[in-house]
Amino acid sequence: xxxxxxxxxxxxxxxxxxxxxxxxxxxxxxxxxxxxxxxxxxxxxxxxxxxxxxxxxxxxxxxxxxxxxxxxxxxxxxxxxxxxxxxxxxxxxxxxxxxxxxxxxxxxxxxxxxxxxxxxxxxxxxxxxxxxxxxxxxxxxxxxxxxxxxxxxxxxxxxxxxxxxxxxxxxxxxxxxxxxxxxxxxxxxxxxxxxxxxxxxxxxxxxxxxxxxxxxxxxxxxxxxxxxxxxxxxxxxxxxxxxxxxxxxx
DNA sequence: GGCCGGTACATTGTCGCCTT
DNA sequence: AAGGCGACAATGTACCGGCC
Numbered sequence: 001x002x003x004x005x006x007x008x009x010x011x012x013x014x015x016x017x018x019x020x021x022x023x024x025x026x027x028x029x030x031x032x033x034x035x036x037x038x039x040x041x042x043x044x045x046x047x048x049x050x051x052x053x054x055x056x057x058x059x060x061x062x063x064x065x066x067x068x069x070x071x072x073x074x075x076x077x078x079x080x081x082x083x084x085x086x087x088x089x090x091x092x093x094x095x096x097x098x099x100x101x102x103x104x105x106x107x108x109x110x111x112x113x114x115x116x117x118x119x120x121x122x123x124x125x126x127x128x129x130x131x132x133x134x135x136x137x138x139x140x141x142x143x144x145x146x147x148x149x150x151x152x153x154x155x156x157x158x159x160x161x162x163x164x165x166x167x168x169x170x171x172x173x174x175x176x177x178x179x180x181x182x183x184x185x186x187x188x189x190x191x192x193x194x195x196x197x198x199x200x201x202x203x204x205x206x207x208x209x210x211x212x213x214x215x216x217x218x219x220x221x222x223x224x225x226x227x228x229x230x231x232x233x234x235x236x237x238x239x240x241x242x243x244x245x246x247x248x249x250x
Numbered sequence: 251g252g253c254c255g256g257t258a259c260a261t262t263g264t265c266g267c268c269t270t
Numbered sequence: 271a272a273g274g275c276g277a278c279a280a281t282g283t284a285c286c287g288g289c290c
Binding site: 171172 | 261264
């Protein structure tokens, strides 16, 4: 199935208007995939088949899409909380896919009208970029093939800032409900990029992951903020946790 | 026989203490 | 300061007995 395809390096970001409308940071862990020195520009290939030229800037140790990014964001009508995947061809082109809040891949800023049968479009979601970044649960995948309802495809749970900030506890109920398994590490994905955490060892086999303090700190979490942790998995094995933060009002 | 309330036990979430 | 792990409180569930 997917194993025969060329595996280009890829990363994904959650778009937040307040931090990413003018520029977008490229995850530090992705820097090793980029040429050194950094090329001055890159090409973004949108979901509608058009391309945008953007500047690549190195700020401190990180790289950013700068000039041209805001135009891309505007023309794709990017909204906070939407999920973007970037597939890098190894030269200068990033193929960008947009997953709206329905968790389905969306086509925006089209170059021309292209007739796409429903089955083709869904196939693209499940076979292409989504297989690494977004893993749909078996049940949800089936339902998404038949409808485009506004539901969250991946298991998720809510948490908030605890006194024990360096561990993230995965609720047993969530694990049980979705029959999930976990490896030795998990990737945390938030608006700032990707970081990873190792699994903690608890006597009663409950599941918790370290490195959560980095997420708490870089997102400046407060006690009244709600953090929705979306569990991205492949065949029920969770490989990443996507972080959505709802700021409290108190 | 079916329903309801009380109790016991199991499970889970959080926190504190000790070690590194 | 960070991490490991146990203690304990809170919550959920199963079981049992009494009543209608």
